[in-house]
Amino acid sequence: MSYALIVSEVRRGVFEERNLDSIGLGALLGKETVLLAPDGAYEINEKLVDTVVKVKSAEDVYLNPMNMGKILEQVFGARGKPDYILFTQSSSGTEAAAYTAGLYGFPVITDVSAYDKEAGVFLKSYYSDKVFGQFKASGGPAVLTVRSGSFREFAGEKAAAAKAETMEGAPAVDSRTFVEYVEEEKSDIDITKAEFLLSIGRGIGNQDEVASYEELAGVLRAVLSGSRPVIDKLWLPKARQVGTSGKTVKPKVYLAMGISGAFQHIAGMKDSDCIIAVNKDAEAPIFQYAHYGIIGDIHKVRDKLKEIAKA
Amino acid sequence: MNILVFTKRVAATQEEELRITGEGQAVDLSKVPFKVNDWDNYSVEEAVRIVEKQGGAVTAISIGDAESDEVLRRAIAMGAKDGFLIDSGQVLHDPFARSELIRSFIDKEKVPFDIIFTGVQSEDDQFGAVGGILGAIMGLPYSSMVVGIDSVEKDHVVVRRELEGGLQERVKIATPCVLSIQSGINEPRYVSIMGIRKASKVERKVFKAADYAAGTAKIEVVKWVYPAKKGGATMLAGELADVCGQLLGILKEKGVCQ
Known part of the structure; x- marks a missing residue:
């Protein structure tokens, strides 16, 4: 089956706004869009994608790149491998994208900020946006991280709400575990x-x-x-x-x-x-x-x- | 604790005008100065600090051409014991190909390590992917965006990862592992020219990239292009006093300055 898998980012109960850019690129790619998300009570506009798959994993388990590798194995088992896997260009998104690419031997292009459909190339920044490379990927689903703010205008509502599915979570690894969040120190200047x-x-x-x-x-x-x-x-x-x-x-x-x-x-x-x-x-x-x-x-x-x- | 640190010599393009050659075949770096990748400088410093406190050795490794010896000398001047150059001749754009080369090198040369440090990204290509791919293909746990190493124990480390908006998360990772170090984690020590000169007396080993399995590139650059021009700014031009006068006029108009 031909589809784009959007690995969304949810942190502290919030569906991050930058997921809209992954959704937007997914729409541009013209494939069925399948959005992966962790368990939890948060809001998603379910008209933006074709299918929402909720994984029965706690948020911190889902955000761990090594667990994500196992979760994706289940997704591939159930639906076959996608054509694209889209992560957010963020601390956790980039980490999980690289690890996923390594686990499965997939090509990876990070910080994608534009897509030329005709040429089939993704634009990626070099030298702090002074030039951009037009990249092509081959040999498996392309793993992409999507620059925030680049594609959200293409995330349009569909006529119907997404098909809702649930999936069992994978057992969490113990080689990397979440301990706690650390807030920034308070400052007198805001x-x-x-x-x-x-x-x-x-x-x-x-x-x-x-x-x-x-x-x-x-x-x-x-x-x-x-x-x-x-x-x-x-x-x-x-x-x-x-x-x-x-x-x-x-x-x-x-x-x-x-x-x-x-x-x-x-x-x-x-x-x-x-x-x-x-x-x-x-x-x-x-x-x-x-x-x-x-x-x-x-x-x-x-x-x-x-x-x-x-x- | 044996720590391998990857360090890269990169084009310092911050204040350079970059030119794309021909029909987008390449970016002309012939007139651009080179320097150590900022992120790697922080990584080397962090590795050296751990070893100074807990014993062990830091080995600095660079993939690149012969000129990359300069970042190895720098790492040695900062406290690394050894410097290995994997001479690759040409630039490997694909982070996958780079990670495969590193794995093959470590395996074949049986380089001992407890932790591998990479910078979060390199300033030139900003891929930020080598550490993660390397962790996965070596079957090691991984963390990126490390802004603090709280403790280094026999079988694990506790690190802080930078998230967005000033937030961090603390995670526990079993060793051996791969960590990608974020800029700002420490204050890298000053390296004097004398220090680098002294470091050049320490032998750096050179290996040929061709002797290791590099893997096939999975991505390729079809063309280089300049960024799309957006609206762009209204440029204030003229004599310095005139330009500054205009600027102050704008501040007044916006109501933020009398």
């Missing part, structure tokens, strides 16, 4: 509440520059935030991170200085009312998402802004 964020990235160069951007934020009455490289280097605390692994922000103005715009960062700020980007690289992906852009030396822009604003 960047999601700020109306104006000044966000700094790798382009600031080194730690000594941070204080001067902090000063600029003070002058402009903005709150200082940062992209992943700045947080990784401990130049700013984790609570100030904008992006998928940090905070999603929607300020009135988002002023990005020295941020090239990795998609994980874009996903965390693209809904801001007004995005202004300053970067010395004219090809930086962030200029595609910004409303206003300045190509230039961010330190010079910083110093001049301070000078004019103080005057």
Whole structure:
């Protein structure tokens, strides 16, 4: 049977919104769409796919890539192998996709952000979105991870609700087990509440520059935030991170200085009312998402802004 | 505790303009500087810290051309005992082919290990798949996105995985295992030029990729393309003072700045 298997992601009782992108790509592929989901009481719009298969596995068992391998074995046994297996491009989705590909010897393409139906190729980012490779897979069902925000517009409602099926869960492995969730430490600053964020990235160069951007934020009455490289280097605390692994922000103005715009960062700020980007690289992906852009030396822009604003 | 760490030499393209050659056959990297993959730098640091505390040895392994010796010297300068280069000549785009090569190499050379570290992804291709495939084909448990290693015991490790929105999960994994290390897990030590020079006195072994089963590539790049242009920004141009004046004008207009 010809079908696309959508391995959905459910965490802490929430059907993650990025599943819509997997559903959208599934629809584009033009196959019967079968959505796999764990046991639990959460909402799914059942008109978006042809079949929903609920596995009688607890959420944490289902999210474990090694258990997923066993669950998929049962799916294949019941319906045959699919043409495509779609995971979310996320912490757990990517982990399970790679492991599944390895277990079954299937080709894998991660971070798929577009599909050209005529050519039968999937677009995958290289060098932080500076170029894309058009990929073809062969030798088995293609395992894909789907970039959040890329395909949800193609997830359309069908006339009828999906066929509902249930499946016994597989016994959980003991070589990897879930212990607990760890919440982020509380911080006195909540960047999601700020109306104006000044966000700094790798382009600031080194730690000594941070204080001067902090000063600029003070002058402009903005709150200082940062992209992943700045947080990784401990130049700013984790609570100030904008992006998928940090905070999603929607300020009135988002002023990005020295941020090239990795998609994980874009996903965390693209809904801001007004995005202004300053970067010395004219090809930086962030200029595609910004409303206003300045190509230039961010330190010079910083110093001049301070000078004019103080005057 | 013996830890194998994979480290890759990648093109530093952050501030480079990339050109696609011909009809999309290749990406021209001839004028781009190269460096160690950020994620691998964190992995090497994490491995060295564990060994410094608990004993054992770190072996750094790189797949690539002869130039990749530079990331091995770097790893040795940071504290790795050995450096192995698997000379592959050309770039293997397929993470599956890379994982097969690694498995075959470890099997054939009987390289002993308790844990294998890979970076979550490499900066160039951003596949993020080698660790997971490797774990599966070697029959080992796996975790990606490791942002903390809480404890290393005889038969298991407890790690923290980064999820979305600042959330983490703690998981327990039996050893031997494969872990993919996320950036930010530690503060990698500074490596001086002197340190790297000293490290070059440690012999690095070179192996030929052709001597191992590489597996057939399951995916291929048909063509390279530039990103689709979206609306794009309105560019503020002119003298610096003028541009900054315009920017402040926008801030005022949006009501966030007086």
